[in-house]
Amino acid sequence: MAAALELFVEKGFAGTRLEDVSARAGVSKGTLYLYFDSKEALFKAVIQEGIVPILEEGAGLVDSFQGCTADLLRTLIGEWWQRIGNTHLGGVPKLMISEAGNFPELATYYHDAVILRGRDLMRRTLQRGIASGEFRSVDVETAIDVIFAPVLMMVIWRYSLGACCGTAHDPGTYLQTHFDLIVSGLFAPERTRPA
Amino acid sequence: MAAALELFVEKGFAGTRLEDVSARAGVSKGTLYLYFDSKEALFKAVIQEGIVPILEEGAGLVDSFQGCTADLLRTLIGEWWQRIGNTHLGGVPKLMISEAGNFPELATYYHDAVILRGRDLMRRTLQRGIASGEFRSVDVETAIDVIFAPVLMMVIWRYSLGACCGTAHDPGTYLQTHFDLIVSGLFAPERTRPA
Amino acid sequence: MAAALELFVEKGFAGTRLEDVSARAGVSKGTLYLYFDSKEALFKAVIQEGIVPILEEGAGLVDSFQGCTADLLRTLIGEWWQRIGNTHLGGVPKLMISEAGNFPELATYYHDAVILRGRDLMRRTLQRGIASGEFRSVDVETAIDVIFAPVLMMVIWRYSLGACCGTAHDPGTYLQTHFDLIVSGLFAPERTRPA
Amino acid sequence: MAAALELFVEKGFAGTRLEDVSARAGVSKGTLYLYFDSKEALFKAVIQEGIVPILEEGAGLVDSFQGCTADLLRTLIGEWWQRIGNTHLGGVPKLMISEAGNFPELATYYHDAVILRGRDLMRRTLQRGIASGEFRSVDVETAIDVIFAPVLMMVIWRYSLGACCGTAHDPGTYLQTHFDLIVSGLFAPERTRPA
DNA sequence: CATGAATGAGTGTTCATTCAT
DNA sequence: AATGAATGAACACTCATTCAT
Numbered sequence: 001m002a003a004a005l006e007l008f009v010e011k012g013f014a015g016t017r018l019e020d021v022s023a024r025a026g027v028s029k030g031t032l033y034l035y036f037d038s039k040e041a042l043f044k045a046v047i048q049e050g051i052v053p054i055l056e057e058g059a060g061l062v063d064s065f066q067g068c069t070a071d072l073l074r075t076l077i078g079e080w081w082q083r084i085g086n087t088h089l090g091g092v093p094k095l096m097i098s099e100a101g102n103f104p105e106l107a108t109y110y111h112d113a114v115i116l117r118g119r120d121l122m123r124r125t126l127q128r129g130i131a132s133g134e135f136r137s138v139d140v141e142t143a144i145d146v147i148f149a150p151v152l153m154m155v156i157w158r159y160s161l162g163a164c165c166g167t168a169h170d171p172g173t174y175l176q177t178h179f180d181l182i183v184s185g186l187f188a189p190e191r192t193r194p195a
Numbered sequence: 196m197a198a199a200l201e202l203f204v205e206k207g208f209a210g211t212r213l214e215d216v217s218a219r220a221g222v223s224k225g226t227l228y229l230y231f232d233s234k235e236a237l238f239k240a241v242i243q244e245g246i247v248p249i250l251e252e253g254a255g256l257v258d259s260f261q262g263c264t265a266d267l268l269r270t271l272i273g274e275w276w277q278r279i280g281n282t283h284l285g286g287v288p289k290l291m292i293s294e295a296g297n298f299p300e301l302a303t304y305y306h307d308a309v310i311l312r313g314r315d316l317m318r319r320t321l322q323r324g325i326a327s328g329e330f331r332s333v334d335v336e337t338a339i340d341v342i343f344a345p346v347l348m349m350v351i352w353r354y355s356l357g358a359c360c361g362t363a364h365d366p367g368t369y370l371q372t373h374f375d376l377i378v379s380g381l382f383a384p385e386r387t388r389p390a
Numbered sequence: 391m392a393a394a395l396e397l398f399v400e401k402g403f404a405g406t407r408l409e410d411v412s413a414r415a416g417v418s419k420g421t422l423y424l425y426f427d428s429k430e431a432l433f434k435a436v437i438q439e440g441i442v443p444i445l446e447e448g449a450g451l452v453d454s455f456q457g458c459t460a461d462l463l464r465t466l467i468g469e470w471w472q473r474i475g476n477t478h479l480g481g482v483p484k485l486m487i488s489e490a491g492n493f494p495e496l497a498t499y500y501h502d503a504v505i506l507r508g509r510d511l512m513r514r515t516l517q518r519g520i521a522s523g524e525f526r527s528v529d530v531e532t533a534i535d536v537i538f539a540p541v542l543m544m545v546i547w548r549y550s551l552g553a554c555c556g557t558a559h560d561p562g563t564y565l566q567t568h569f570d571l572i573v574s575g576l577f578a579p580e581r582t583r584p585a
Numbered sequence: 586m587a588a589a590l591e592l593f594v595e596k597g598f599a600g601t602r603l604e605d606v607s608a609r610a611g612v613s614k615g616t617l618y619l620y621f622d623s624k625e626a627l628f629k630a631v632i633q634e635g636i637v638p639i640l641e642e643g644a645g646l647v648d649s650f651q652g653c654t655a656d657l658l659r660t661l662i663g664e665w666w667q668r669i670g671n672t673h674l675g676g677v678p679k680l681m682i683s684e685a686g687n688f689p690e691l692a693t694y695y696h697d698a699v700i701l702r703g704r705d706l707m708r709r710t711l712q713r714g715i716a717s718g719e720f721r722s723v724d725v726e727t728a729i730d731v732i733f734a735p736v737l738m739m740v741i742w743r744y745s746l747g748a749c750c751g752t753a754h755d756p757g758t759y760l761q762t763h764f765d766l767i768v769s770g771l772f773a774p775e776r777t778r779p780a
Numbered sequence: 781c782a783t784g785a786a787t788g789a790g791t792g793t794t795c796a797t798t799c800a801t
Numbered sequence: 802a803a804t805g806a807a808t809g810a811a812c813a814c815t816c817a818t819t820c821a822t
Contacts, residue, residue, distance in 0.1 A: 011296060011297060012207065012209065012293060012296070012297065014207065014209030014210055015209055015296075015297055017790090017791070017792090018792065018793090019792095028808045028809060029792090029793090029809075030793090030794080030795085030807070030808055030810095031806080033794080034805095034807075038792080038793080039793090094292055094293075096356065097289060097292060097293065097351055097355040097356070098207060098289075098293035098294075098355070099207070100356045100358065100359060101205055101206055101207070101210075101354075101355065101358060102210055104359040107355075107356050107359040107360060108360055111356055111359070112360075115356070115360075149344050153347070153348065159296075160291070160292040160293070160295040160302075161291065161292070161295045161302050161305070161306055161310070163296060163299075163302075164295060164299040164302040164303050164306070165303055165306035165307075212815090212816065212817090213816075213817065213818090214817095222782075222783090223782065223783045224784070224817090224818090225783055225784065225819080226781080226783070228817095228819080229781070229782075233817080234818090401687060402599065402683060402686070402687065404599035405599055405686075405687055407811090407812070407813090408812080408813065409812080409813095417786075417787090418786065418787045418788060419788070419814085420786070420787055420814085420816085421785080421786055421787070424784095424786075428813080428814080429814090486745070487679055487682060487683065487741055487746070488683035488745070489597070490745040490746045490748065490749060491595055491596060491600075491744075491748060492596060492600055494748070494749040497745075497748075497750060500746070501746055501750035502750075505746070505750075532762075535735065535738075536735075539734045540730065540731075540734055542738070543730075543734050543738065546682055546741075549686075550681070550683070550685040550686065551681065551682070551685045551692050551695070551696055551700070553685065553686060553689070553692075554685060554689040554693050554696070555692060555693055555697075567727075602794090602795065603795075603796065603797090604795075604796095612803075613803065613804045613805060614796090614797090614804085614805070615797090615799085615803070615805060615806095616802080618796095618798080619802070623796080624796065
């Protein structure tokens with residue numbers, strides 16, 4: 001599955017040959033069919049089993065986190081970067097964007113299992129901060145957009161045009177800058193804009 | 196080329212069959228080869244001839260615009276929406292993201308001819324506003340990112356997951372909201388935050 | 391279709407490679423798909439278009455035949471031998487027997503369109519002879535079995551074990567013998583066995 | 586081997602997957618190769634070991650039978666029905682017809698070991714009846730054809746088109762009818778058509 | 781200019797066969 | 802003896818490309 005992920009991300013679904021997947025995995029072409037019914041089934045497995053478990057851990061983190069909400073937010077983004085963004089899974093958003101039209105059923109699954117769940121994680125985090133008075137009472141849904149968009153654009157760029165036309169920002173700096181910007185915007189006034 | 200654009204945008208490069216393109220264009224499959232050497236040549240032509248001319252008109256607009264810079268910015272975004280975003284050309288960003296890995300040469304061309312040129316348009320606009328005192332002296336490159344990102348995410352979503360999982364924002368409202376937000380942030384303090 | 395018939399008859403459905411069919415037909419593999427959606431569709435077409443039209447002509451013959459019924463019977467069997475039995479179509483009964491289990495839908499079609507129609511032809515012929523007093527009043531359905539069975543066994547043998555283990559009877563003589571036997575058995579006693 | 590017989594009969598040689606055979610036999614796919622060198626070897630074993638022993642018993646029966654020849658004939662057909670026709674072995678004639686072209690060597694073996702031996706059994710029976718004056722002095726080879734043909738057609742039908750298009754005669758009644766017809770035809774005139 | 785029949789290389793999938801355990 | 806994971810050759814089917822008309 002790691003081999004399939006890399007190739008799907010790199011070449012798209014149609015551009016990936018199962019022969020290459022099996023070669024990269026060090027098995028024969030037929031062996032793939034012992035574990036996946038079809039190329040499409042392999043594709044779905046890569047998406048589903050790659051990301052969903054990580055999101056479930058994220059849910060546990062939000063539920064049990066001790067500490068201020070800014071730290072929770074920083075931890076969430078950091079974990080996402082460690083476990084998804086900075087691994088081959090970081091190519092999945094670009095992959096889903098590319099293939100959604102060809103796999104509507106999978107796109108729906110991804111929307112429900114990944115996107116909605118991811119938004120939910122962020123929603124609960126923001127509400128936690130607002131409830132505790134740490135954050136201003138912003139419009140939560142819009143804030144979710146604002147937080148996710150640059151992060152997503154970064155990995156999308158990284159796995160598409162960034163590969164040819166380089167000059168990408170350093171991801172660490174980029175993420176830190178955005179985190180600061182967002183947290184500044186979120187912090188409740190008396191704390192972010194002290195006299 | 197309109198037929199090809201629609202199908203490339205909808206199904207990606209590999210997923211598009213020239214037979215379908217020719218059928219939608221109302222000609223025979225062989226006729227395509229009178230005008231384009233190959234599927235790849237067709238793809239490049241669609242990208243190049245679709246967007247570049249519009250950008251060139253945009254350059255003329257920025258050079259000759261009479262009026263305040265906020266109006267220029269509003270006009271630019273409005274024209275983009277009228278001529279690109281709200282037509283089938285709106286699918287091109289998603290398409291380039293999908294196929295950049297398979298067409299590095301085209302991706303480089305797109306980067307230079309479209310992305311850099313688009314950023315340049317916006318850069319000159321922002322610098323015009325800053326020079327005239329209308330805008331605050333923001334970091335221009337970051338501001339370009341901030342202005343483009345939500346607009347791009349909207350069309351990317353529209354041509355990928357949005358097609359299956361709906362619930363898209365109304366584009367008009369969305370763009371207006373973002374425009375207001377940006378301009379508020381850009382306006383020079385004495386004007387946006389009057390005593 | 392002639393090439394396909396020969397190979398299906400010789401090797402069975404699964405044993406026939408479309409590449410061989412196309413080679414024997416003098417076209418390329420892809421060309422087959424211009425005219426038949428799939429191997430299965432080709433198989434169905436071979437069965438349907440090969441035999442059904444001939445049966446329809448047979449129906450016309452029975453309706454319009456002038457002369458004694460024994461001559462009609464002889465003509466029917468002779469025509470069958472000329473147009474089916476002694477051509478590659480003679481392999482179709484063996485083919486249907488082999489593949490009925492794998493193509494139940496086609497088997498049902500064959501049963502209705504060929505077998506039932508063939509029996510009907512024979513039924514009307516026998517009833518004509520009985521009505522005119524030429525034939526004894528035998529059990530018609532059983533007589534149909536008796537007339538068809540040896541004829542079918544001959545072509546089945548010819549396209550199966552007969553190919554390897556030879557020693558087949560001369561078909562002409564075999565058919566003649568059976569025809570005589572059948573007619574002798576059928577003729578009313580006072581006419582076939584005159585004092 | 587019972588599992589293989591059922592599947593070969595039902596789906597033909599090419600249509601039978603060894604995985605299904607092993608599953609039906611309750612062993613693993615690899616285990617088959619402990620006992621049979623190849624799919625082809627399994628096929629040959631099924632044919633050879635299934636029918637030949639029964640024919641050998643039949644030879645003993647003809648040699649030692651006490652009683653009139655009509656009873657011997659009835660017993661032979663009855664035994665055939667009990668031990669072959671009405672078991673899965675009844676599918677072997679259809680199977681050999683289907684696969685003779687693909688297995689000429691096996692077909693030759695079957696011809697020599699089964700068909701010739703079966704004809705020999707019948708030949709000796711008929712000659713016994715003729716010698717004793719029970720039967721008319723018919724042409725023996727033709728009579729063998731006449732006796733075997735309907736019986737074979739019945740099992741062939743049963744394992745091919747009969748499976749889809751039903752309406753088969755009751756096998757018991759069918760066999761009885763044919764037996765009566767044959768014996769009536771064979772009995773010397775003075776005994777079958779008394780005054 | 782336009783056609784569409786023909787091509788054949790390429791790929792997803794199947795399954796008989798092998799072999800380390 | 803028995804397993805079942807692994808193999809890879811074989812084949813149905815697709816589709817970009819060509820060319821005679």
